[in-house]
Amino acid sequence: MADRISDAEHAVMEVLWDDSPLTAQDVAERVDPARGWSAATVKTLLGRLLAKEAVRHEVDGRRYLYSPAVQREDYVDGESRRLIDRLFGGRLTPLVAHLAERDALTEQDITEIEALLRELKQ
């Protein structure tokens, strides 16, 4: 059930999170063109996602309408925690510190995050 979603599969999930239910063809049309996938590839990925129970399908005549069975929020949460656990001892502060050191934070980022945290405190 909770098999890991691969990178290519994730690209398909993004399409379905954006809008669903969709037919396989719809998905193929909307998936990131940079991937350059054939329709067959998208169908394979949808099949694998079904097997992993990451998407579900309802039957519509001779075809399927696909919808996510996993919430984006949950996926994002899992992936984020994985990274933070694996590389930063499970704590967010070192990640922020790392990005700061790497000059990966703009003035705007800093201001936004400060505002966010300020809100959290009340």
Added chain:
Amino acid sequence: MADRISDAEHAVMEVLWDDSPLTAQDVAERVDPARGWSAATVKTLLGRLLAKEAVRHEVDGRRYLYSPAVQREDYVDGESRRLIDRLFGGRLTPLVAHLAERDALTEQDITEIEALLRELKQ
């Protein structure tokens, strides 16, 4: 050269980042015991990391002394950006917001990050 470091390989890199140079046996002894790896497995991983040029070796008699060829900082940076690009449109604020919503931030986290950001601003 810059092939991606797999999950199992990463566990080996952590050992070498912590201390190096080390023999294969040293690495095998220090690698996370939770993995339950045989010495042979560690040797395979070291071989693959050599091929990927993520570690280098100097010859010491009949054996190798392994050292990282990739800095932990760089690896961490790559992985962090990957995640943030893939899931948060390349911006840190949504990640922090996500974790906040998920109650994944403690009082202490918030205070720490605020302090960190305050420093950055001067």
Added chain:
DNA sequence: TCGTATCGATTACGACTGTAGTCAATAGTC
């Protein structure tokens, strides 16, 4: 000097991935 322990290299092998072609069924068209 002879055996033995040790080391890196090579080989193994099933699972998963990325990418896609083929096939059998069928819905819809003429």
Added chain:
DNA sequence: GACTATTGACTACAGTCGTAATCGATACGA
């Protein structure tokens, strides 16, 4: 009713990964 386009299912196939056994060379101890 026959033909065709479409759809999901199945098959393919090379590359990577996790996990490990085996092999040939060699340093070292007896």
